[in-house]
Amino acid sequence: MPSAVLADAQNHKASQLFKILGDPTRLHLLYLIANETRSRLCCVDLSESLNISAPTVTHHMKKLEAVNLVFRRKHGKWTFYEVNRTEFNKINKLVNTL
Template structure:
C-alpha cells in the first residue's frame, strides 16, 4: 500500500504547476475551434503566404473553389476570435493575420 501511495505522489503535479483559469481556457478553446476547420486553415495559410500578407475574398474564392458567401462566413469566424484583422478599403475588405493573437497560441503550449 505504501508503494501505491508513493507512486501517486510522484505523478501528482508539483507546486510549480498552475491551472489555467476556466475563462481563459474557454477563450482559447473557441480560438482553437475556429482555427481547426480545414478551410479556415487553408485561408490562414494563403494569407500568410501572400506577397502583402493580406487577402480579400476575391483572392480566395478561385483557389479554394468556394463561393464568396462561404469564404465570407469563414473569414467572419476567424475575425470573431481575433486571429485575423479586417480593413475596409472602399467596397472591399482586406484581411491580414493578427500576429499578436498567433503569439498567444504559441505561448499557450510553452
C-alpha cells in the same frame, strides 16, 4: 481572482479558439493569409485560391475575426484580410505549451 478560475477562463478561450480553427477551410484561409507576402489578401483572392464562393469566404472570415485572428479592411467595394500577428503569435505560444 483565484488561479483556478483564471485557468478555467483561459481554458474556455483556448477551447473556443481551437473550435474555430478545427474547420479545415478556416485553417486553410488563415494559412493563406499568414503566409501572404503582400501582407493582405482580398476576398476574391481567397475565394479563387480555395475554389469556394465569396460568401463562404466571408462566413469563415467572420469566425476568424470573432477570435481576433484577422483584421478586415474595406477599400471601396473590396474587402481585404490580414493576419493579426499579435494573436497569431499567442496561438503559436499556446500550442507550444501543450
